[in-house]
Amino acid sequence: MAKAMRTTPLGGTRQLRRWHRARILQAIRAEAGISRLRLARKLDLSPSVVTEAVAELLAEGLLVEKPLPPTGQGRPSVALDLEGECHGVLAWEIDLDRMAVALLNLRGEVRARAVLPPAPDSLSAALEQLQAATAPHLSGVRVLAAGLSIPGLLEPAQGHLTLAPNLGWADLPLLERFRAALEALGLNKTLAVVENEANAAAYGLYALGSLALEHCVYLSLGVGVGSGVVVKRSVYHGARFHAGEVGHISLDPQGPPCRCGKRGCAEAFLSLRRWQEAPTLARLGEMAERLAQLSAVVLATLDPERVVLGGPLVEATGEALLRLIQAKLPRYALSVHAPEQVALSPLGREAALLGVGALAADFFMEQMAYEEVS
CATH class of the missing domain: 1.10.10.10 (Winged helix-like DNA-binding domain superfamily/Winged helix DNA-binding domain)
Structure with a gap:
């Protein structure tokens, strides 16, 4: 971006x-x-x-x-x-376990925030709820840009949402609908950007996280397994905007069925629901084994500085999961990769919300720098 x-x-x-x-x-x-x-x-x-x-x-x-x-x-x-009080960016998050709104200044500091229930059945209903939660915070604030994160496959430049399988949404003009929602709040000429939630979280690690990473992969572990890739301080989307779909890397061809139709995908082993079904040391060890496998694949393929873990599953298991992954990683990774290259996100559950805010702030500065003027 x-x-x-x-x-x-x-x-x-x-x-x-x-x-x-x-x-x-x-x-x-x-x-x-x-x-x-x-x-x-x-x-x-x-x-x-x-x-x-x-x-x-x-x-x-x-x-x-x-x-x-x-x-x-x-x-x-x-x-x-x-100036950190009257000028800032607006961040909206739509996700399976919650929605959220934040007003941030250009440094990424949160000035106002609201957490909402999980996304409703339709995009229209979700945007209406986000509008209602945002309106009370706009008095006296100049919104320079706005960002929306969502768990799904999308084309950020065109703003088209191809598929958000866990939300049940497909083939939607997301950016167009987002802009219309902003206009309904009186933000008629506000710059707008949409991004996959894992990509937004990965960008936030570079822009706001204390890790100061220019090359990183963020693994979002929740209902499924998503991934965001940052290369040279920019989100990498891939040739067809599907980069980072590591949740459907098969870790065991004889493993449990995945909703994509294959067997043994990372997503079939690693989900918050699966942990909640059996929150035992044995299940934690099994998940750590699979995450060590997946992290080794990511390290060997993309050679990031860090593989950073975040999302609801990580919030539920935390340091215990990380220690087990680091202990098991040498079994799968190349000798040039160290266990310390797998880390927890310093932004926690706020990674996607803060990350899409950082993207919006940078989009504002990029437009100032490079937009053609007459």
Whole structure:
């Protein structure tokens, strides 16, 4: 989704100024309290360019400033930071066990949040409930962009939901319906993005998680097994937007039947429902064995820095499951891969919600940097 913003855009002076503004926002997002002089050095820009761009961002309300402590003679420097109360992004999550709404600032800090019951039978009903939960939090807030995460196969650029099997939804213009829901809230020109929930969670690990990962795979373990892949700080979707469907890798051809029609898929062994049916040490050990198998396949295939585990199953089993996986991993993984490469998500159950918010924030800055202006 987000670009590194190192490539100078084609276009005239106005386009270049927007690119400078976006790079400055991105730099301040990474380093709060930075001075104008340090910004100029960090971005290799002239002080005059930084001063002009910062003035525009201050006038627009996207930045705030405060004096830095004096360091000696001369005028004290001024620290710049993102405005965090009145400008932000909206994140919506639709999932099997809950829906959720959050308003976040550009740094990813939650300013308002509501958790709703599981998704209803139709997309229309789900969007109406999310609208109702959002409306009370919009007073005095400028929403710069909005993101929606959902567990299903979709084409993010076109916004078409091909299939959400666990929700029972298929062939829906998700982005179009999302935009209509935003317009009903008065957010008529708000930038909007939709993303698979595991992809959103994986992106959140890079953008917001303390792991600082540029290459990672997130395994979402709940009703089924989903996966999100981040490569060089961007979500990898694959040639047909189906990358990360690791839940249907067969771990045992003679294993239990899977709803996809095959036998022994990872999803047939690893689900919250299966754990709830028999929450015993024996079942925990079996699940750890299968997850060690699956993690080894992912490590050998994609060579991520980490395989990060999240979702309701992980919330229910936590460190106990992780310790068993790490102990069993050497049985299946190549010698170059270490047990510590499998880890728990630091974002917990909020990974997809926060991740799609981070995607929306980066989408806003990307559009500022590269959208053509007349």
